[in-house]
Amino acid sequence: MLTERQLFLLQLLVNDYIVSAEPVGSRSISKRDDVHYSPATIRNELADLEEMGYLEKTHLSSGRVPSEKGYRFYVDHLLSPAMLSxxxxxxxxxxxxxxxxxxxxxxxxxxxxxxxxxxxxxxxxxxxLLEMKLKHIQFVRLSGNKGVMIIVTDSGHVENRVVTFPSEIKAEDIEKIVNILNEKLNMVPLYQLQKRLNEEFRDVLRRNVSNYEHAMTLLRDSLEINDPxxxxxxxxxxxxxxxxxxxxxxxxxxxxxxxxxxxxxxxxxxxxxxxxxxxxxxxxxxxxxxxxxxxxxxxxxxxxxxxxxxxxxxxxxxxxxxxxxxxxxxxxxxxxxxxxxxxx
Amino acid sequence: MLTERQLFLLQLLVNDYIVSAEPVGSRSISKRDDVHYSPATIRNELADLEEMGYLEKTHLSSGRVPSEKGYRFYVDHLLSPAMLSxxxxxxxxxxxxxxxxxxxxxxxxxxxxxxxxxxxxxxxxxxxLLEMKLKHIQFVRLSGNKGVMIIVTDSGHVENRVVTFPSEIKAEDIEKIVNILNEKLNMVPLYQLQKRLNEEFRDVLRRNVSNYEHAMTLLRDSLEINDPxxxxxxxxxxxxxxxxxxxxxxxxxxxxxxxxxxxxxxxxxxxxxxxxxxxxxxxxxxxxxxxxxxxxxxxxxxxxxxxxxxxxxxxxxxxxxxxxxxxxxxxxxxxxxxxxxxxx
DNA sequence: AATTAGCACTCAGTAAGAGAGAGTGCTAAC
DNA sequence: GTTAGCACTCTCTCTTACTGAGTGCTAATT
CATH class of the missing domain: 3.30.450.40 (GAF domain)
Structure with a gap:
């Protein structure tokens, strides 16, 4: 257990070292206005603190530097938050x-x-990104057989993918699929999308959509979200x-x-x-x-x-x-x- | 004008310095298999090259190092592209x-x-981004009075903005506006969008859209593209x-x-x-x-x-x-x- | 019993000096 | 035109010595 004085000295020393970046000696501590002990006394205390592992020396006759244990103790027990001006x-x-x-x-x-x-x-x-939850998917057709898949998450983030859909699929079909997804996948975390798609939607899509294989590929590609x-x-x-x-x-x-x-x-x-x-x-x-x-x-x-x-x-x-x-x-x-x- | 031999030596020296990062001396050049001159000869040549500003010394009796002029000459005239294995x-x-x-x-x-x-x-x-040209704008309504403005550029880049439209405007109105923009602003560079909006569309919008002021604000906000x-x-x-x-x-x-x-x-x-x-x-x-x-x-x-x-x-x-x-x-x-x- | 003065000792850091090594410029010989 | 030879210069490294900051320990003081 540390004495009051040891706590005080440890605190001083760490504070001092933080600003100076130089090993702190007994004499410089002793010269402070708020310290009334002689260098010798302080040396004794510092030697004890070193023995307990809170301080270290950089070489045999150098001043002391906080050890990691010392910093840890300082952070846990001695530090008072700074005020901002x-x-x-x-x-x-x-x-x-x-x-x-x-x-x-x-x-x-x-x-x-x-x-x-x-x-x-x-x-x-x-x-x-992958932790976010799906709030809304929308497919927007652009020119030709291109479109944008827009994925909005619960936290308001928007992802988009430009996709090219094969001519086998009609744009209306895609919209239809997206509507189904929207209904069923609300608030599903993005990282689960692929899995859910594979497990639950194969059948739904097969029933509702012609060219089901193409549609699956398209969906898989556009819902493949890699975390930037x-x-x-x-x-x-x-x-x-x-x-x-x-x-x-x-x-x-x-x-x-x-x-x-x-x-x-x-x-x-x-x-x-x-x-x-x-x-x-x-x-x-x-x-x-x-x-x-x-x-x-x-x-x-x-x-x-x-x-x-x-x-x-x-x-x-x-x-x-x-x-x-x-x-x-x-x-x-x-x-x-x-x-x-x-x-x- | 540089002699053949000076060109050759300059080239050797730069090559050598590039790999060694050490000032190059006459002796080490002379020892190479493809060089048949004595150190003294080389010293004379190097002294000339130095006088002409192609080489420098790091101190009075050091070897030579290329000057910036020397590198420039090397790059412009002496260098042959490396082969990759x-x-x-x-x-x-x-x-x-x-x-x-x-x-x-x-x-x-x-x-x-x-x-x-x-x-x-x-x-x-x-x-x-600002240099890209507008290919397509689309407004997609999400839930409530929120929507995404999607901006597709000629090079296939897609920007999106989540916007909240004031209840004074109807989503259909926005779609109407966007259609007009699409028609008139095709292939306009993004950095001109704001200007064009202000100059040309005030009147068009005023005629076609109720709540014209709100609409303008909405558009300005959603087309304000700051270059990431x-x-x-x-x-x-x-x-x-x-x-x-x-x-x-x-x-x-x-x-x-x-x-x-x-x-x-x-x-x-x-x-x-x-x-x-x-x-x-x-x-x-x-x-x-x-x-x-x-x-x-x-x-x-x-x-x-x-x-x-x-x-x-x-x-x-x-x-x-x-x-x-x-x-x-x-x-x-x-x-x-x-x-x-x-x-x- | 706690504190402190005194002192021998340690070690990093700096400065000065010596010697080696690499290189040069110049002169004179080839 | 080329080169051998040589005196000279400068960096780098190694030693040596010295200084200063700091320590630990002992004995004296409070």
């Missing part, structure tokens, strides 16, 4: 007052604010100005993580709800052992969730980032639901 | 044999091949493994260029047609003074152009990159037009 809050609110013609724009602006105000890299993960991983970054280079990224190899492996979309999905896969903080090796992924990741979710519509994240060095300004990510994800959710209201 | 050609062709459900996928694959085979960073710039800058990168970190990017500040300023979409548009703005090579400071843009950029175009449909580019260090394997960018942009164009054929 009035000016900052004003700037943020103003940024959301603009009129956004696309949902995407709103997400991009949020990412930009987040990276701008934290000075780290912001990552936005859109909701998985909606990942957006802002301030990718910000994180690289941090002193821990002097090493070019670290930069490269981090950028590789950013480039591989699968890796990012995996990284950001968190238990639902609330805010999550992963420190250093808690991120089970090569290339970001020295980074911390803070994530939370924003919602689009009633249940569909996207993820907001900030990635920075382990030595991250946790209080400030936590506050900012909280404020911004809430504003984003609010703006998105306002949009939905207006659209009704 | 049969295996490489096979790999490339195979990659295109896959079935692509989206045009975007095809573009991504091209970018990946390009960065993979060159080991530099590939940049793909999609055609400007279609930029795609592959192998962003590849260029950073080049020895000239040891300096972290260079990395940061390069990544900043990548992040700012305007900058990239500006950078890749080349006179139309053919292949363009910009060496070092010929790129009038901060942050890439030490890079070379090779661009060419690919076409979608009859006239719409996208840009393919490779960005690497000035010391770039020009012959190979030129060949690859040529082969791949042609394959891309071919695949895209095949798709179009099939879609007819």
């Amino acid at each position: 009035d000016l900052e809050m004003k700037n943020i609110r103003d940024a959301y007052r603009r009129k956004f013609s696309e949902t995407e724009e709103l997400i991009h602006v949020t990412a930009e604010l987040l990276s701008e105000f934290t000075n780290y890299t912001a990552i936005m993960l859109g909701p998985e 991983e909606q990942i957006f970054y802002s301030g990718k280079s910000k994180i690289l100005s941090q002193p821990e990224f002097q090493d070019i190899d670290k930069v490269i492996s981090l950028l590789n993580v950013f480039e591989g979309k699968d890796l990012i999905r995996e990284l950001m896969n968190m238990p639902p709800g609330g805010m999550h903080i992963r420190i250093g090796k808690e991120n089970k992924l090569n290339g970001i052992e020295d980074c911390s990741l803070i994530t939370t979710t924003y919602s689009v519509g009633s249940e569909l969730l996207g993820t907001v994240a900030v990635i920075g060095p382990k030595r991250m300004a946790y209080p400030r980032v936590i506050t900012l990510i909280d404020v911004l994800s809430n504003l984003l959710t609010k703006s998105l639901s306002d949009r939905k209201e207006n659209n009704k | 049969d295996l490489e050609m096979k790999n490339i062709r195979d990659a295109y044999r896959r079935k692509f459900s989206e045009t975007e996928e095809l573009i991504h694959v091209t970018a990946e091949l390009l960065s993979e085979f060159t080991n530099y960073t590939a940049i793909m710039l999609g055609p400007e 800058e279609q930029i795609f990168y592959s192998g962003k970190s590849k260029i950073l493994s080049q020895p000239e990017f040891q300096d972290i500040d260079k990395v940061i300023s390069l990544l900043n260029v990548f992040e700012g979409k305007d900058l990239i548009r500006e950078l890749m703005n080349m006179p139309p047609g053919g292949m363009h090579i910009r060496i070092g400071k010929e790129n009038k843009l901060n942050g890439i003074e030490d890079c070379s950029l090779i661009t060419t175009t690919y076409s979608v449909g009859s006239e719409l152009l996208g840009t393919v580019a490779v960005i690497g260090p000035k010391r770039m394997a020009y012959p190979r990159v030129i060949t690859l960018i040529d082969v791949l942009s042609n394959l891309l164009t071919k695949s895209l037009s095949d798709r179009k054929e099939n879609n007819k």
